[in-house]
Amino acid sequence: MKTAVLTDSTAYLPRDIRKAKNIHMVPLNVIFGHESYQEEVDINADDFYDMVKEGEKLPKTSQPAIGLMTKKLEELAENYDAVVAIHLSSGISGTFQAMNTASEMVENLDVHVYDSEISCLMQGFYALEAAELAENGATPEQILTRMDEMKQTMNAYFMVDDLSHLKRGGRLNGAQAFVGSLLQVKPVLHFVDTKIVPYEKIRTRKKAIRKIISLFEELVSEGGQYKACIIHANRRDEAVEIKKEIEEKHDNVDIEVSYFGPVIGTHLGEGAIGLGWYRKS
Numbered sequence: 001m002k003t004a005v006l007t008d009s010t011a012y013l014p015r016d017i018r019k020a021k022n023i024h025m026v027p028l029n030v031i032f033g034h035e036s037y038q039e040e041v042d043i044n045a046d047d048f049y050d051m052v053k054e055g056e057k058l059p060k061t062s063q064p065a066i067g068l069m070t071k072k073l074e075e076l077a078e079n080y081d082a083v084v085a086i087h088l089s090s091g092i093s094g095t096f097q098a099m100n101t102a103s104e105m106v107e108n109l110d111v112h113v114y115d116s117e118i119s120c121l122m123q124g125f126y127a128l129e130a131a132e133l134a135e136n137g138a139t140p141e142q143i144l145t146r147m148d149e150m151k152q153t154m155n156a157y158f159m160v161d162d163l164s165h166l167k168r169g170g171r172l173n174g175a176q177a178f179v180g181s182l183l184q185v186k187p188v189l190h191f192v193d194t195k196i197v198p199y200e201k202i203r204t205r206k207k208a209i210r211k212i213i214s215l216f217e218e219l220v221s222e223g224g225q226y227k228a229c230i231i232h233a234n235r236r237d238e239a240v241e242i243k244k245e246i247e248e249k250h251d252n253v254d255i256e257v258s259y260f261g262p263v264i265g266t267h268l269g270e271g272a273i274g275l276g277w278y279r280k281s
Contacts, residue, residue, distance in 0.1 A: 001110075003134045003143065004080040006072065008064065008095055009039040010088040011124035012261050021131040026072050028095065030262040031060045039262045048262035049234040049270050061263045063095040069102035073109055082110035082140045086126045086147070088119040091194030092267075112140045114147060117194045121229040121258035122156050122276040153279035157190045157199060157215055158231065159208040161271030188212060205271075212275050213242065217250070219277075226253045228277035233260040234270045242273070254280075 007013070009027040018025055027038035030048065032055060037043040043051075052059065076083055085103070090096040096115050103111035116123040129150060130143045138146075186208035188199045202208040220226050228246070232239035239257045246255055260272055 001081045001139060002079070003082045003084060003138070003140055004076045005127055005131045005134050005143075006076070006083050006085040007123065007127040008087050009041075009261065010093075010095075010119045010263050011086070011127055012040070012120055012258055013124045013127060015040070017128075021128060022135070023127050023131050024072065024076065026064045026069055026099075028064055028093070028263045029062045030266055031062065033057070036062075037262070043262055045234070045259050045261045045265065048265060052265075052270065059262075059266050061266050063093055063098055066098050066102050066105075069099055070105050073102055073106040073111060077106055077109040080109070082112065084112045084114060084130050084134070084140050084143050086114045086116055086123060086130060088123055089117045089191060089194045090115045091117070091191075092119065092196060110140065112144060114144060115194065117151065118154060118156060118191050118276070119264055120156070120231050120260060120274065120276065121256075122154055122278070124258075125154070125227060125229075125278060126150060150278050154276075155190070155278070156231075156274055156276030157188055157212045158268065158272055158274030159202075159205065159212060160187050160189065160268050161205060161233075161273075162269030209242070209273055212273070213246070216246075216275055216277060219279075220250050220253055224252065225280040226250075226277050227280050228253055228255040228275065229258045230255065231258045231260055231272075231274035231276065233265050233268055233272040235273060238273065242275075253277075 006024040027041050029036050030039055085099050087096040099113045116126050126147050133143045184204050185201050186205050187201050188208050189196050190199045202211055230239040230242050243255050243257055246253055260268055
């Protein structure tokens with residue numbers, strides 16, 4: 001059985017990596033006024049943050065159209081017997097359910113839709129692992145089993161710098177956002193049961209980032225090999241510094257820098273910083 005690996009744009013896997021690893025992608029959309037852009041196709045992260053600064057209103061986002069998903073699956077059916085489709089958490093987007101619907105419309109293709117229960121490069125980690133397994137001849141069931149194993153230690157925490165995005169997304173009311181901004185409160189968030197929920201409210205950006213790093217360091221100090229990523233919303237230099245700090249202190253961590261692209265960046269806002277990981281062994 002020949003198995004394809006498919007994910008969506010919120011995995012934020014660069015185009016060259018997707019091509020090298022033979023990972024297919026369907027894009028979500030970010031909408032400025034009456035203009036809609038396919039993430040990672042029509043618009044990249046750098047352009048997005050520039051457009052947000054120039055615009056009067058915050059953008060909106062939408063999941064891929066079912067028709068687009070169906071077309072992608074039909075294309076894959078020409079060369080593959082099965083597909084493992086890995087999507088951002090079902091608790092924050094309808095993309096997972098939409099792919100399930102699309103899969104019912106395509107014949108002669110065994111589609112397995114997987115809820116990563118997370119997003120960004122942590123979602124990408126699943127796709128990368130699945131692609132390697134598929135390349136080595138693993139069955140879809142074997143790939144799904146491995147991803148379930150990864151999920152046991154997959155985690156991420158992130159700090160939001162601009163509360164206006166959380167307010168608009170319904171996670172803070174106007175009064176909370178106003179008072180929080182005055183007090184320099186920086187919410188630390190994480191995923192619980194597919195949804196993004198507050199972990200702790202911390203005064204100042206620096207303390208919030210230190211808290212996230214300390215949560216990770218408590219784990220890695222116990223041993224084992226970890227794969228991790230620093231994720232930033234237009235704060236690459238800061239992310240690189242955090243990466244260097246962790247690398248210097250922990251030789252059991254393989255860490256890289258990634259980014260919050262347009263769709264996730266719409267909801268978290270510029271300046272957000274995250275740290276995600278899973279235990280490799």
